Amino acid sequence: MALLVTAATIPTLACSDDAASPEEDAADTAAQVCGLLVDWSNDMTESMNATSKTITDADDPATANGVLLDGFDELIDLARTHVDQAGELDLPDNDNSDGLVDELRAGAEKSIDELERGRAAAAELDPIDVEGQAGAIGGAMNAVESAKSVVEPVIAAYDDDVLQRAFEDEPDCLHVIQPS
Numbered sequence: 001m002a003l004l005v006t007a008a009t010i011p012t013l014a015c016s017d018d019a020a021s022p023e024e025d026a027a028d029t030a031a032q033v034c035g036l037l038v039d040w041s042n043d044m045t046e047s048m049n050a051t052s053k054t055i056t057d058a059d060d061p062a063t064a065n066g067v068l069l070d071g072f073d074e075l076i077d078l079a080r081t082h083v084d085q086a087g088e089l090d091l092p093d094n095d096n097s098d099g100l101v102d103e104l105r106a107g108a109e110k111s112i113d114e115l116e117r118g119r120a121a122a123a124e125l126d127p128i129d130v131e132g133q134a135g136a137i138g139g140a141m142n143a144v145e146s147a148k149s150v151v152e153p154v155i156a157a158y159d160d161d162v163l164q165r166a167f168e169d170e171p172d173c174l175h176v177i178q179p180s
Contacts (some may be wrong), residue, residue: 025092026166030173031154032091033100037176040085040108041148043078047071048144052137055128064128068140072119079115079147082108096158107151114150118143156180 020028051071055064086104091097118140128136155167155177167173 005013011138020092022094022162023166025094026160026163027170029091029094029097029100029163030166030170034087034147034167034170034176036085036089036104037151038172039162040078040082040151041176044075044084044144044148047074047078048141051140055137056133059130059133061127061132064133064136065122065125068122068125068128068136069119071113071120071140075144075147076112076115077121079108079112082111082151085152088135094163096160096163099158100153103153105152110150111147114143114147118146152176154178154180 048071051067051074054067054071058067061071083105086101086108089101089104091100121143122136122140126132128178155164156179158164164179167177168179
């Protein structure tokens with residue numbers, strides 16, 4: 001004997017309020033944006049550190065330039081991924097969400113430009129011997145820092161005190177946004 005069980009669903013729209021407050025939306029927005037930016041920063045730092053370690057461990061002028069250029073290629077690929085990730089953000093729907101996503105995507109695209117400039121400069125270097133490692137790696141790190149800084153959104157540009165406070169209050173935002 002088969003027993004058929006059905007579940008009845010009762011609409012609960014009038015019984016609950018799932019809408020978040022503006023403060024909750026702003027806090028969620030700040031956490032998502034800054035969490036993503038911290039991940040991006042960590043991605044680039046880890047990649048550059050691995051490149052640097054490979055160059056200094058080998059101490060081989062015959063391979064160092066190629067390693068540095070390969071490192072830039074990896075960084076550029078990461079930045080392209082960041083453009084896509086910015087577009088995939090699912091921020092709470094408010095007056096600023098589209099602008100923030102657009103600013104993050106544009107910043108990630110600018111970071112590609114910064115890294116391509118850094119790669120072009122690295123391609124012009126003489127063979128990187130042990131004495132030249134600090135300058136070559138330092139120049140690459142400067143390019144990475146430039147690439148990381150152009151993705152930082154300018155939060156003061158958003159005319160929303162609640163959003164600005166949320167970004168100020170989010171611990172992950174400390175080094176990945178431009179407050180003004």
